[in-house]
């Protein structure tokens with residue numbers, strides 16, 4: 001009864017052949033810079049922007065160098081100035097507070113609930129401190145977006161969404177990315193589409209997007225975009241907006257376009273695997289599964305569970321025993337972060353008060369990636385292994 005899993009938790013799927021062909025075509029042409037296009041040619045990058053905007057149902061889209069870059073550009077476009085305070089999640093990934101720090105602003109961390117979403121009570125309490133919220137849908141968990149927008153609209157807080165883990169997700173049928181004024185996506189290898197590095201910034205606001213476009217390094221070539229505001233919008237800002245180079249190139253755009261066309265099917269594939277793990281963990285003593293509300297359509301590219309109020313040694317034990325059987329779990333709650341930082345108290349350049357309720361949750365969060373190279377049966381096996389090891393440790397094994 002000691003099955004071992006032999007899959008690789010960081011192995012993503014290959015790029016679709018169509019994307020490889022398109023990338024080779026770009027290389028053969030020698031025209032890789034996004035504004036290097038032949039007469040009458042739109043170019044892969046402008047086409048990607050147009051296609052993503054249409055797919056999401058938003059007016060404007062700008063492709064950039066990374067998700068973190070997109071967040072920095074959004075903050076700058078909104079006029080967030082050095083010294084300004086920006087609300088963000090206490091539980092997120094390092095590039096989120098990093099983007100806030102990159103414009104000289106100061107992150108103010110808002111707590112996390114047992115459902116792994118932003119704590120709306122804490123948000124209300126801290127609302128007076130800032131007029132921008134960088135809302136991170138960390139690990140693909142969407143909070144009650146209606147309630148969040150009520151709070152933010154009521155307090156005059158402008159919302160930027162970090163959709164690094166929610167490309168393809170929605171709340172009450174409205175896609176994540178359409179709730180705030182701007183939204184940022186990452187196309188980095190471990191997100192929902194893979195170009196190694198890359199990001200997408202979207203908005204329906206022409207002024208913000210004209211500024212973001214100049215910021216990204218469009219020079220005076222913004223007329224070559226297919227999902228940018230009209231040229232007259234640029235007239236007002238083009239000599240007042242700095243160039244903070246962070247463009248995407250045709251090569252990355254070429255490999256992303258076929259992946260985006262296949263996004264819905266990929267999301268379903270992730271969710272079948274997520275359900276196999278989640279079902280397999282049901283009613284495991286000591287283990288708390290994360291509640292997923294009816295209104296949320298999520299993309300299960302990773303799964304989390306809680307070992308709430310467990311002693312640290314025992315959590316270590318579970319991680320080690322699962323690792324021994326080939327199952328790679330991440331514990332976000334360890335004193336010393338391993339490989340990534342995801343908690344507010346790891347970002348000591350930004351001052352924060354302790355948040356005991358959040359600390360309790362963060363101390364118990366276990367995370368696992370679900371690459372699409374795993375089969376549904378693999379996922380069921382993984383769940384069995386986790387379940388056995390959690391029970392063994394919990395029952396004093």
Ligand SMILES: *Cc1c(COP(=O)(O)O)cnc(C)c1O
Pocket residue numbers: 066067068069092093095096136137138139162164165185186187188197198199
């Ligand atoms: C990956 C990630 C980002 C930023 O993505 P990069 O493209 O790596 O800069 C932002 N937020 C979250 C929650 C992420 O996981």
